[in-house]
Amino acid sequence: MPVIKTESGPVWLRRTPQASLRLWAAWFVFVALTVWCWLVMTKDTIWYFVTDAPQQAADIGSRMFPPRLSYIEKLIWPLWDTINMATLGTMLGVAIATPIAFLAARNTTPSLMIARPIALFIIVASRSINSLIWALLLVSILGPGLLAGIIAIALRSIGFVGKLLYEAIEETEATQIEAVQATGASGAQLLNYGYWPQIAPAFWGISVFRWDINIRESAVLGLVGAGGLGLQLQASLAVLAWPQVTTILLVILATVVFSEWVSAKVRHAII
Incomplete structure (x- = not known):
């Protein structure tokens, strides 16, 4: 100074x-x-x-209320599709991300020069592209439907789960791993008794947290043809059925709040 x-x-x-x-x-x-x-x-x-935007917003807002609650009956199956899309996409993403995370972690990768850079590239590529973009590409390739949405959710989840999981793997206690190795354990036994007990809370916490995020993302993937509530939202917007739009938004909000509650309860029980 x-x-x-x-x-x-x-x-x-x-x-x-x-x-x-x-x-x-x-x-x-x-x-x-x-x-x-x-x-x-x-x-x-x-x-x-x-x-002129405030006047237009006020005009649309006046048309959106009251919501058409009778329309909820037609949203049951789209809501079920949305939940399935998020759940199956998360499961697929976690299944792919787990071995990638072990390849990316410094203490478990078989090659710091080849396997780790490839795994890190996959993680970065997945995280850099939004699920909506993945859905646009997959709908063009596979056609509209839930399959495109499920794969889009999975591809987006790989980067998120893989990054957090490989960081958890790198933070494992080395002495516990060395103790298991000293017994002459095989590679599978080393993973089962050395790494898994240490990363299990992080694994389940990350998976549930990603499922919670995917519930929100899958709710709008239907806007590009991936099915679910987003498809109903797109149809209602196309015909300017504003009371139906309000009902769909309320259902999406309730679904997200419920998924947040479930996610918090599960993470609290695990961690």
């Missing part, structure tokens, strides 16, 4: 003049970059529609 000597005694400065100059220069660059980004993002904006 710099000091300036005066007649009344030393004065402590928070920063040197050079540090203050660099700080102000950084702020200037940040503000200039923010202004430039704002100009780029809004260059094609029609501000009339922006100023």
Whole structure:
């Protein structure tokens, strides 16, 4: 911390003049970059529609209430499809992500130069693409339906589960692994008695947490043809049936709240 000597005694400065100059220069660059980004993002904006947005929102909101509760009867099977899509997609994603996590972890990978980079690439590739994009691609390849949604959920889950799980594997206690190895245990026995007891709480917690997230994501995959509640939402939006849209949104909200409650209870019981 710099000091300036005066007649009344030393004065402590928070920063040197050079540090203050660099700080102000950084702020200037940040503000200039923010202004430039704002100009780029809004260059094609029609501000009339922006100023008219509150009136349009109020008009649509008035049409959405009261919700058409009788429409819930037609949402039972789509809701069941949504839950199945999330559950099966999560199970498939976890099944694929688990061996990938062991390949990515430094203490379990068979090759730091080949297997680990490949596993990390798969994890990053999965996490970098949203499930909605996966669903768009898969609907184009497989056609509309739940299968495309299930695979899209699984592909998105691989990166999430794989990353958290391989980090949990790398944090395992080495002494316990060495004790099991000292008994002459096979590779399968080492996984079963050395690694699994240490990572089991993290494994189940991660799986349930991902299932909770997938419930939310699967609810909207139908917008691109993957089935479930999203498909009903798309159909209602297409015909401007706003009371039905409100009902669907309420069902989605109730489903997400229920899945959050189940997820919290299961994680609390496991961990």
